[in-house]
Amino acid sequence: MIAEKMKGMVANSSAIRAMFEEGNRLAGIYGAENVYDFSLGNPNIPAPKSVKEAMISILNEEDPITVHGYTNSNAGYADVRKAVAENLNKRFQTNFTGNNIIMTVGAAGGLNVILKTLLNPGDEVIVFAPYFGEYRSYVSNFDGVLVEISPDTETFQPKMEEFEQKITAKTKAVIVNNPNNPTGVVYSEETIKRLAAVMEQKQKEFGTDIYLISDEPYRELVYGNVEVPFLTKYYDNTVIGYSFSKSLSLPGERIGYLVIPDEAKDSADILSAANVANRILGFVNAPTLQQKAVARCLDEKADIAFYDRNREALYNGLLEAGFSCIKPQGAFYLFVKAPTEDEKEFCGRAKNYNILMVPGSSFGCPGFVRLAYCVSHETILRSLPKFKELAKEYGL
Amino acid sequence: MIAEKMKGMVANSSAIRAMFEEGNRLAGIYGAENVYDFSLGNPNIPAPKSVKEAMISILNEEDPITVHGYTNSNAGYADVRKAVAENLNKRFQTNFTGNNIIMTVGAAGGLNVILKTLLNPGDEVIVFAPYFGEYRSYVSNFDGVLVEISPDTETFQPKMEEFEQKITAKTKAVIVNNPNNPTGVVYSEETIKRLAAVMEQKQKEFGTDIYLISDEPYRELVYGNVEVPFLTKYYDNTVIGYSFSKSLSLPGERIGYLVIPDEAKDSADILSAANVANRILGFVNAPTLQQKAVARCLDEKADIAFYDRNREALYNGLLEAGFSCIKPQGAFYLFVKAPTEDEKEFCGRAKNYNILMVPGSSFGCPGFVRLAYCVSHETILRSLPKFKELAKEYGL
Structure with missing residues (x-):
């Protein structure tokens, strides 16, 4: 059945x-x-210990009706969104406000929200092999078509020529995962610049908008002096999906966010629609105690x-x-x-x-x-x- | 865009x-x-105060890697599912095991999971007006067709004749919401028996299975001696969607469950598929601290x-x-x-x-x-x- x-x-x-x-x-x-x-x-x-301390202090000190209630906006608490935006601005010299942030049920929730927001049936979504296998399901949820770029098994950086060839008038989005699951490779700034240039050029060629969706649950998990480029700075039509699952070791709590910058085409419409998608997909809002807890621990990491x-x-x-x-x-x-x-x-x-x-x-x-x-x-x-x-x- | x-x-x-x-x-x-x-x-x-106490005690006493980790099954912690099943058995003389329970991101999450599990595009889902408007979106998420039964504005109980007429070979599910949002009416045992009889008869007539999805976020909120019938006891192909949002005043925390009884046709397949749906829709699992907290408070209510x-x-x-x-x-x-x-x-x-x-x-x-x-x-x-x-x- x-x-x-x-x-x-x-x-x-x-x-x-x-x-x-x-x-x-x-x-x-x-x-x-x-x-x-x-x-x-x-x-x-x-x-981190501070996460537990934050949760207990919120439970002891804040009004339980607010802590555990629906948030006024499906995007989450205004103060939490503001704190996330300001933390990003501090770390990446960006200019977000709380309005650019939607708190989500982890990155998986966030990716489903943005794909629901953007995809019409038949729209193509490009991924670079090797890629997190769940993208297949997420794209299929909204009757999108997954288009794979074959792997460069030497460097595991995206193959740019094949990418250029496979973008069509139906390409609605490109998903990157940086640092990458399953390789642990970080796409370099050079890679990102080339990727952005190809996408800009194809947008012009087809007269379309192509969104770059950056799935970043591993952003904080880098070794040595490796820098992970912050993609909104390289390409306007970027949407970032973040999760605290790995950075704060909270995968079961389902807490993350989307960043939808003002520079993205039709940004206001996308933000409204993503709010609605968050609600109607059944998430309603990201878990509220966890929203408040992570807002207090934005500079912490595992x-x-x-x-x-x-x-x-x-x-x-x-x-x-x-x-x-x-x-x-x-x-x-x-x-x-x-x-x-x-x-x-x-x-x-x-x-x-x-x-x-x-x-x-x-x-x-x-x-x-x-x-x-x-x-x-x-x-x-x-x-x-x-x-x-x-x-x-x-x-x- | x-x-x-x-x-x-x-x-x-x-x-x-x-x-x-x-x-x-x-x-x-x-x-x-x-x-x-x-x-x-x-x-x-x-x-209730016991909910806060449960959360703090879990945070203080249990291993954070387990408390905040992904659950082994997307359906949730085995001990939590067992506790929910046993609590239902005690209260409603049912025979569930933990296997019949899937912890979900509230009832909204649960309804999306079961509709994703059951619906092919074009499948019909019957609702009785007045009904919670979100059902429209949930059914539309999976390209189902919402079929409304017009309201009986005297009693606000379902109109049985119209119901009988509107069930077709394409009817895959019927959603009831008991106690009802927006009327506050409780569908009586007599109503439920008649509803079940009509559905049994139509299943035979069309040689189909028609699932009764009972959305029960208000189950504990009844006044006086009113009894809310427990629907798995009246009709085999019943799936219950529950939420602790109202019973424990935790709507923002997004915690509830589905009950998929062994009596339901293809129960094992539905349980497997609902597990997968929970994952691929982006919920992954119900928030873990909240799973553990509600399991300790199953006899509490606001x-x-x-x-x-x-x-x-x-x-x-x-x-x-x-x-x-x-x-x-x-x-x-x-x-x-x-x-x-x-x-x-x-x-x-x-x-x-x-x-x-x-x-x-x-x-x-x-x-x-x-x-x-x-x-x-x-x-x-x-x-x-x-x-x-x-x-x-x-x-x-």
Whole structure:
């Protein structure tokens, strides 16, 4: 009895579910400490202490009718939106006001809101492989057509020529994810400038508006001195989707925001429509206690040093074992080249060593696997000898 | 540049926005205490103290990585789902397990999840006027066709004959809202039995499955000894959408659940698909701290006596002024007959007395207006002389 559109999605989801259950099964047999589950992007460092303190102080000190009530606007509390705008202005020399901000149910909620706002059935949305597989579903929710740009498996920066060729009069949006899930690569300023130039030129050529949707849940998770360009400064028709899931380790609380700058074409209409979309998609407003909590913690972030230590240990260990992968500059993923063409076979064989990874096909990039290193450091250290054994099977 | 489908919705939403701004404008001129804003269903009694205590204790005592993390299943924490199921079993002599429960982003989130799960484009969804206007948008989100049953303006119970006539082979679902927004009427056990019998008979006639979706955010808000029938006991293909928004005064926190009983046809498939829908619509999971908090407060509810006092005062006051309306048995709305055919004219004239109400057209029932009495008791008392003056204008 379920909707036709859901059937394929359920089958696909069962595969993820099966992997999760496999992890539980293995943990039951070998003990949880001997299972190396790199499949999930669920942060394993706690939210900063200030987040808990903010929540408790709000609960103790503010009026519960306001704290837990519907917000006057579906976009969220005016003071929270203002605080977010001012924090962005301070950090990125932008000129937003609270009116440019819509608080959302995480970045996933925000992306659905902006796609509902923009897409007519048949509109094309371009993504650069490898890309977060959920974009397929989000675009499909509104009967958009996903157009993939094939991966540059050397640099994992977008392939500009193919991008130029695949933009059509029907292209309504381009989604980028920076830093990138699943590669951990950060699109450089040079990449962004070229991307913007291509889009400007195509807008002129087709007489259309093409929105650049930047999905940024990993913005704060960068290592060393890497800079993540702030895209509204490079291209007017930019919409940013942000989440506090990773920066404050609050993924389950579903709190993030959209930035819709005044420079975007028809900005006022888009803001009104996004407000309505937030309501009618059933979000209504972002969870209110969490809105107030994050507004007090805009300069906080989770302990990046923890992820960095994992990154170094896993990256070096994998290289030592003979695998090859690009060194991530951000996020908490490693995208490893499978030592055989069929990366699903590789994932299957890794399971014999209690290693769980996600096939690159899920990200539009077969031949690779994703490892999420948001696990305990001990898990990484204990997994390394297993990776060595696995590598030997492939003669690495 | 916004999507065609959004354009009408934005226009409609602007009307609500305009009303809200009118309230602010009037408050600016006359003082907030002299504006009688009955337009919003935003509870004005605080969450029970135990809810705050539960949140603080969870924050202080539980592991933040778990409290704020993604839940293993998109349906929510297993222990929370089990607690909800057991609480329902205790109260309604049902036999649910945690597997029958999906925690959702309020009832609005839950309704979108179940409609995404069930509807193919063109599928018909029946609603009984007057009905919560958002159903239009929710059904439209998945390209369903809303079919209205005209109101019985004497009893506001569903018109059974028209219902029977309007069920077709394309009818996929029927939505009821009990207690009802905007009338406050509770559909009686007799109504429910007749409704179920009609649906059983039509399922046989067409060889189809027709799901009864029961939207129950007001379940706990009933006055006196009124019983709200628990619909899974009357009809197998029932799905319940619940919200803690009103029962625990937590509307902004976006926490509720779906009940999908084993008796429903293809129950296992529907549960899997609803899980996936929860994820891909961008909810991902219901906010996690709130899941844990409500699980500790399943036997609590907001102070109904407060609403009851408002109900009596406003109902009696309106009758005394010469208006007529059905006495609500639940929720916090009064649905008043407009003294003129064009209820929008009536709403407009009420504004001259600083009284804000919502036209019945928004609920598919012109000629009536909705008053939300979830306001302070003083607002009600102060509004009564104004209603008397307003009534006089119409010669009541």
